[in-house]
Amino acid sequence: MIMIPFPKGLSRTPARRPPARRPVGRAADAPRDAPPATAASATPDRDPAATWLVVGLMSGTSMDGIDAALIETDGEMIAGRGPAITLPYDDTLRARLRAMLGRTDLGDDEGRRLGRDLALRHAQAVRTLLTGAAVTPDLVGFHGHTLWHDPPARLTVQAGDAALLARELGIPVVADLRQADVAAGGEGAPLAPVYHAALAAGLERPLAVLNVGGVANVTWIGADGPDDLLAFDTGPGNGPLDDWVARHTGESRDTDGRLALSGRVDEARLIRLMDHPYFGRAAPKSLDRGDFDAHIAGIVAGLSVADGAATLTAMAAAAVVQGAALLPRPPLRWLVTGGGRHNPALMDTLARWLDAPVAPVEAVGWDGDALEAQAFAFMAARCRRRLPITFPGTTGAPWPLVGGQVYQP
Ligand SMILES: Nc1ncnc2c1ncn2[C@@H]1O[C@H](COP(=O)(O)OP(=O)(O)OP(=O)(O)O)[C@@H](O)[C@H]1O
Numbered sequence: 018m019i020m021i022p023f024p025k026g027l028s029r030t031p032a033r034r035p036p037a038r039r040p041v042g043r044a045a046d047a048p049r050d051a052p053p054a055t056a057a058s059a060t061p062d063r064d065p066a067a068t069w070l071v072v073g074l075m076s077g078t079s080m081d082g083i084d085a086a087l088i089e090t091d092g093e094m095i096a097g098r099g100p101a102i103t104l105p106y107d108d109t110l111r112a113r114l115r116a117m118l119g120r121t122d123l124g125d126d127e128g129r130r131l132g133r134d135l136a137l138r139h140a141q142a143v144r145t146l147l148t149g150a151a152v153t154p155d156l157v158g159f160h161g162h163t164l165w166h167d168p169p170a171r172l173t174v175q176a177g178d179a180a181l182l183a184r185e186l187g188i189p190v191v192a193d194l195r196q197a198d199v200a201a202g203g204e205g206a207p208l209a210p211v212y213h214a215a216l217a218a219g220l221e222r223p224l225a226v227l228n229v230g231g232v233a234n235v236t237w238i239g240a241d242g243p244d245d246l247l248a249f250d251t252g253p254g255n256g257p258l259d260d261w262v263a264r265h266t267g268e269s270r271d272t273d274g275r276l277a278l279s280g281r282v283d284e285a286r287l288i289r290l291m292d293h294p295y296f297g298r299a300a301p302k303s304l305d306r307g308d309f310d311a312h313i314a315g316i317v318a319g320l321s322v323a324d325g326a327a328t329l330t331a332m333a334a335a336a337v338v339q340g341a342a343l344l345p346r347p348p349l350r351w352l353v354t355g356g357g358r359h360n361p362a363l364m365d366t367l368a369r370w371l372d373a374p375v376a377p378v379e380a381v382g383w384d385g386d387a388l389e390a391q392a393f394a395f396m397a398a399r400c401r402r403r404l405p406i407t408f409p410g411t412t413g414a415p416w417p418l419v420g421g422q423v424y425q426p
């Protein structure tokens with residue numbers, strides 16, 4: 018096993034300090050003159066104290082497939098966690114998705130076809146999830162697939178025809194979960210923190226929940242109750258590494274970190290990789306999957322496939338270390354979710370570079386492959402109850418905002 022020292026030329030402190038953190042509040046904490054949260058069109062249709070069975074659906078930036086998970090929740094507490102599956106994309110649909118990245122207008126034929134085919138594939142994921150489970154969900158939370166994310170332009174685009182999904186399943190579907198936040202000037206991402214906070218009730222804090230997907234994001238959960246949150250995307254996660262490996266080997270990922278572990282981190286290039294204005298920005302902040310592509314391509318070109326994998330793995334870890342410097346207080350531990358936790362090269366590097374224990378979320382009984390899908394189920398329930406899903410501390414929302422639209426079957 019190689020040891021990757023934290024590069025000497027890299028500062029752990031970002032160029033700019035974060036502003037004083039504002040605690041996250043509930044809807045009731047919104048200023049009196051705040052306009053009503055705009056996105057939720059639904060009103061609760063049953064006793065708010067009752068729980069719902071909700072399916073959550075996530076198609077993540079790594080484009081590996083659709084995660085589906087069932088939970089029981091009232092939108093505040095998690096009464097139960099049920100089965101979860103991943104329905105991988107076939108190569109054709111994945112290639113179509115990839116070809117549409119960056120698109121903001123889906124009104125043409127291929128845009129509509131993609132929305133329809135994504136909805137049908139998500140319906141298939143729900144049916145697969147429920148095979149053998151003698152339950153009918155009350156609600157579905159549907160993220161869709163992000164094609165473009167540009168919060169300063171108040172634009173975030175997720176493909177997937179939610180109305181069609183609702184008709185296919187005969188179940189109300191909550192979608193458009195990022196829209197209200199972005200429209201109000203928030204980052205529109207990350208959204209999972211509200212679920213991380215609900216899951217973490219009862220755990221010792223401060224705690225950091227780190228998701229390493231195509232992009233990586235962290236949720237810091239403070240000791241001052243369930244609303245004490247700070248969240249942001251730390252930087253690229255597995256995305257650039259996946260792309261690098263695909264380009265050089267035709268494989269979709271660096272399985273078990275084998276390439277990275279056989280390579281050597283090019284420290285000089287790592288320092289250049291980390292010389293990006295994103296790391297100096299205050300949190301909350303978020304990324305489009307492609308935001309680092311041009312920056313990275315110019316720096317890693319010419320490396321061997323193994324050294325490139327080692328250097329890009331180190332970059333994902335270094336971005337987390339930079340993010341750690343933005344946290345209000347050091348977390349007692351880091352719980353890692355998302356596919357990156359399966360990569361020992363990344364996990365070992367994080368464990369060496371962070372100043373607190375690092376463990377996969379399974380250490381506290383969560384399922385790191387299902388967690389994002391569960392989060393969208395939880396948000397769907399919150400939408401129905403008009404409870405906020407984003408907060409000043411998680412997306413920079415001006416006040417706690419309800420998010421999502423309900424599509425009836
Ligand atoms: N055994 C493994 N070894 C190395 N990497 C792995 C392994 N399993 C999964 N991964 C990585 O995890 C990625 C998938 O992670 P995940 O499903 O959390 O991403 P995502 O949800 O699509 O992304 P995001 O959270 O950005 O939306 C794969 O593309 C791969 O890079």
Ligand SMILES: CC(=O)N[C@H]1[C@@H]2OC[C@@H](O2)[C@@H](O)[C@@H]1O[C@H](C)C(=O)O
Pocket residue numbers: 077078163166173205206207208209210230231232233234250303304305389
């Ligand atoms: C715009 C968008 O789709 N962002 C994703 C992406 O993937 C990880 C990270 O970047 C996170 O900010 C977000 O997804 C998770 C599910 C979230 O919103 O919490």
